Amino acid sequence: MNSESNTILITGGASGIGFSLAEHFLKLGNTVVICGRRKDKLEEAQAIHPHLHIKECNLAIESERIGLFDWTAKNFPKLNVLINNAGIQRRIDLKNSEEWSETRQEIAINLEAPIHLTTLFIPHLLNQQNPMILNVTSGLAFSPLANVPVYCATKAALRSYTLSLRHQLASTPIDVIEIIPPAVNTDLGGVGLHTFGAPLSEFSESVIKQFLEGKKEITFGFSEKAANASREELNDTFKKMNA
Numbered sequence: 001m002n003s004e005s006n007t008i009l010i011t012g013g014a015s016g017i018g019f020s021l022a023e024h025f026l027k028l029g030n031t032v033v034i035c036g037r038r039k040d041k042l043e044e045a046q047a048i049h050p051h052l053h054i055k056e057c058n059l060a061i062e063s064e065r066i067g068l069f070d071w072t073a074k075n076f077p078k079l080n081v082l083i084n085n086a087g088i089q090r091r092i093d094l095k096n097s098e099e100w101s102e103t104r105q106e107i108a109i110n111l112e113a114p115i116h117l118t119t120l121f122i123p124h125l126l127n128q129q130n131p132m133i134l135n136v137t138s139g140l141a142f143s144p145l146a147n148v149p150v151y152c153a154t155k156a157a158l159r160s161y162t163l164s165l166r167h168q169l170a171s172t173p174i175d176v177i178e179i180i181p182p183a184v185n186t187d188l189g190g191v192g193l194h195t196f197g198a199p200l201s202e203f204s205e206s207v208i209k210q211f212l213e214g215k216k217e218i219t220f221g222f223s224e225k226a227a228n229a230s231r232e233e234l235n236d237t238f239k240k241m242n243a
């Protein structure tokens with residue numbers, strides 16, 4: 001697996017896990033493009049790393065996903081790696097109904113967008129050297145945290161899609177990799193909600209190490225345990241997490 005000279009698009013790459021991976025990939029000698037909704041965050045990231053390419057894009061909107069693909073294919077014709085990292089996480093009390101648009105937006109960002117981008121990018125990636133798709137799921141794909149129910153459902157669905165994608169693309173040059181984070185200390189879901197998580201630098205260093213080793217499922221701490229747990233162990237985990 002080549003660690004350098006790739007051209008990589010990281011969705012949601014201006015903060016948290018995406019930004020940390022962007023920094024590592026830049027350091028290894030790759031061209032990195034990041035996208036996200038917040039212009040100020042993208043510019044902040046570019047001010048830290050002037051070689052970083054940025055693109056404003058709201059992945060909840062179908063036409064913006066198509067626009068992102070068209071812009072990337074035109075400006076970075078050698079793009080060979082898509083990292084579907086952008087995501088949101090919302091705490092919801094299912095006893096109190098919410099506007100459907102709120103629920104739908106979470107599904108659109110976490111599930112619809114990576115599936116749509118994958119569909120858009122596959123024909124392009126088939127013509128590239130060392131093409132790859134990396135999907136960022138979650139340890140919660142294996143055992144849900146009940147107060148973020150839609151989030152966990154989208155991550156379980158994205159994991160399922162990733163397994164099918166890898167199976168279907170096995171006869172092509174496109175590698176399919178799943179990054180399965182445990183709780184990591186980022187601003188996911190709001191500032192301060194993930195301070196109990198693994199330090200971001202430790203997590204992302206381990207992700208890069210496993211990536212360079214050629215691992216197809218990249219886990220860390222809790223997610224390594226969850227990915228290898230029996231049904232009985234997962235039932236126990238569910239009870240403990242949701243006590």
Ligand SMILES: NC(=O)c1ccc[n+]([C@@H]2O[C@H](COP(=O)([O-])OP(=O)(O)OC[C@H]3O[C@@H](n4cnc5c(N)ncnc54)[C@H](OP(=O)(O)O)[C@@H]3O)[C@@H](O)[C@H]2O)c1
Pocket residue numbers: 011012013014015016017018035036037038039041057058059060085086087088089109136137138139180181182183184185186187188189194197
């Ligand atoms: N941190 C954890 O504990 C943890 C655990 C398991 C999995 N993960 C997954 O890791 C990924 C990265 O999360 P993180 O922890 O690094 O949190 P984060 O810092 O909040 O990163 C999420 C990124 O997604 C972008 N994003 C959200 N909605 C978007 C949209 N509609 N269009 C474009 N970009 C959008 C955000 O940028 P804008 O707001 O500017 O758009 C942000 O840069 C997510 O998929 C998350 O589910 C995280």
